[in-house]
Amino acid sequence: MAIEIKVPSVGESISEVFIGEWYVSEGGWVDADANVVGLETDKATFDVPAPKTGQVTQILKEAGDTAAIGDVIAHLEPGEKPEGMGGADAPATASPQPAAEPNASAAAAPAPSAPATDGTRVMPAASRVLAEKGLTAEQVAPSGPGGRLLKEDVMRHSGGGEAPAGGAREERRVTMSPIRQTIARRLVEAQQTAALLTTFNEADMSGIKKLRARYQDDFVKKYGIKLGFMSFFVRAVVDALNEFPQVGATIEDKQLVYRNYCDIGVAIGGGKGLVVPILRNAERMSFAEIELTIADLAQRAKENRIGLEELEGGTFTISNGGVYGSLLSTPIVNPPQSGVLGMHAIQDRPVVVNGEIVIRPMMYLALTYDHRVVDGREAVSFLRRIKDGIEDPTRLVLEV
Numbered sequence: 001m002a003i004e005i006k007v008p009s010v011g012e013s014i015s016e017v018f019i020g021e022w023y024v025s026e027g028g029w030v031d032a033d034a035n036v037v038g039l040e041t042d043k044a045t046f047d048v049p050a051p052k053t054g055q056v057t058q059i060l061k062e063a064g065d066t067a068a069i070g071d072v073i074a075h076l077e078p079g080e081k082p083e084g085m086g087g088a089d090a091p092a093t094a095s096p097q098p099a100a101e102p103n104a105s106a107a108a109a110p111a112p113s114a115p116a117t118d119g120t121r122v123m124p125a126a127s128r129v130l131a132e133k134g135l136t137a138e139q140v141a142p143s144g145p146g147g148r149l150l151k152e153d154v155m156r157h158s159g160g161g162e163a164p165a166g167g168a169r170e171e172r173r174v175t176m177s178p179i180r181q182t183i184a185r186r187l188v189e190a191q192q193t194a195a196l197l198t199t200f201n202e203a204d205m206s207g208i209k210k211l212r213a214r215y216q217d218d219f220v221k222k223y224g225i226k227l228g229f230m231s232f233f234v235r236a237v238v239d240a241l242n243e244f245p246q247v248g249a250t251i252e253d254k255q256l257v258y259r260n261y262c263d264i265g266v267a268i269g270g271g272k273g274l275v276v277p278i279l280r281n282a283e284r285m286s287f288a289e290i291e292l293t294i295a296d297l298a299q300r301a302k303e304n305r306i307g308l309e310e311l312e313g314g315t316f317t318i319s320n321g322g323v324y325g326s327l328l329s330t331p332i333v334n335p336p337q338s339g340v341l342g343m344h345a346i347q348d349r350p351v352v353v354n355g356e357i358v359i360r361p362m363m364y365l366a367l368t369y370d371h372r373v374v375d376g377r378e379a380v381s382f383l384r385r386i387k388d389g390i391e392d393p394t395r396l397v398l399e400v
Contacts, residue, residue: 002058003051005036005074007067010308014041018178019065019073023047025121026059029081036074038304039067042182043311044275045304054078064175125151133158183274190335195371198330201383203390205346205361208232211393223288229343230266231290233318235396236389237341238262238283241316244382247374248315250336256373265317265334266294268301275301276317276334277310322346328364338373341386342366363390 007017020038024030035047036056058075061067122130122137126149130137133154140157142149176184190196212227219227241248241262249258262283265276277297279285285293300306319331322345331342344364351360367383374382389396 002075002077003054004072005048005050005076007039007069007071007073008048009069010039010041010044010046014043014069014308016066016068017041019061019063019067020045020177021063022059022121024056026056028118029053029055030076031081036076040177040179041308042178043308044306045179047304050076052076052078053081120147120149122149123151126154129154129158186335187332190333194333194335194338196333196368197371197376197379198366198368199376199379199383200328200367201365201387203363203365203387204351205229205363205390207391207393209361219288223292225288225291225295227287228291228294230294230318230320231287232390232393232396233341233343233386234264234266234279234282234285234290235287236386237264237316237318239389239396239399240382240385242283243385244374244378246378247339247369247382249338249373250315251338251370251373252336259315261315263313263315265314265337266297267317267319268294268298275306275311276314277301277306278312278314316340318343322363328366330366331368333368333370338370339379339382340368341383342368 010017018040020040022037023035024037030036030050030053032051032053033049036050037048039046039048054076056074057077059073060075061071061073067073120137120142121144123144126137126140129151130140135154135158137149140149140153143153144150208229216227219225245258246256248262249256251257261281264279264282266279267274267276279290279293282290297306297310314334314337316337317331317334317340319340320343321329321331322343326344327347328344329342331340333340342365344366346361346363348359349362350357351362352358353360365383365387367379367386369379369382
């Protein structure tokens with residue numbers, strides 16, 4: 001008897017999801033507990049596993065469709081997989097590969113090295129051309145996202161889809177995922193409702209680099225993880241928030257709400273895009289606890305396993321564009337927060353120290369703040385406090 005695969009409940013505030021990518025095609029086989037489909041909400045992404053080994057006999061919702069909690073999106077017929085078949089017809093247990101950028105040309109994609117296999121998802125336009133050319137999907141190598149067979153693949157295979165000498169001029173429209181729609185909406189909301197201003201400073205990273213070099217081996221032996229830069233910045237932000245609590249305050253109606261706790265959001269690049277999980281009560285966390293928590297969140301973000309409750313709230317955000325090579329930027333506040341710190345790439349630069357020009361590893365720091373809540377003097381002092389803690393990290397340990 002067929003089993004219904006339904007959209008699971010993912011939180012009290014979530015009533016609808018977006019069908020991301022099917023990891024197995026209609027008619028394909030999947031192992032028990034292997035991922036069948038990726039779902040997205042406006043806050044996070046998650047996978048739906050197969051309850052039993054069997055064949056996906058019917059897919060009721062296509063990628064890009066929306067579905068309500070509890071909706072049946074596919075049918076699975078339990079059974080033993082026929083001999084000669086490996087795993088599912090797509091790498092179901094692996095995290096799905098992100099789709100190509102919307103403005104990428106299909107003709108410019110590298111040609112795949114093998115023809116289509118069982119379970120290849122054939123796009124409607126490709127099906128029509130296959131019929132016209134008298135071909136089967138197994139004869140054509142797919143190049144689309146997730147191993148999809150595109151019309152261009154069939155045309156190229158049959159000799160009718162070669163790109164012109166000047167390069168193909170094509171457009172491809174992709175429905176924005178709920179996460180991307182939410183990001184777009186909230187960024188516009190922040191620009192329209194808050195009085196955003198950015199102040200800059202720079203920090204000499206020599207002190208932290210020396211401290212890490214001296215104690216890294218001992219730290220790894222004791223805690224099983226490397227001592228990174230982010231834990232120092234989290235501690236520096238907590239210290240600065242204690243000194244200037246208005247930077248962590250929010251506006252509610254005509255009141256300013258101050259917190260005696262520090263829930264720090266840390267921007268992490270995940271499997272489906274940027275997520276900002278929260279370090280709850282960061283003021284109580286040690287360096288090791290911060291590093292271990294961030295490492296766990298980063299791993300689960302890559303696997304799309306961040307829970308919705310881990311993304312809610314937050315009093316301040318840290319974004320590290322430096323890991324992607326950014327030298328300087330103006331980060332945008334995440335409403336209803338009033339501040340965000342931007343970290344950037346570390347570069348050796350000449351600076352003047354005690355009247356002499358020396359080469360030091362320097363990082364530009366950027367603080368964007370809501371001027372309705374934070375005055376310029378407090379914002380500049382807040383960022384200076386972070387700079388002082390980073391340049392003399394023993395202050396973060398002694399809390400002075």
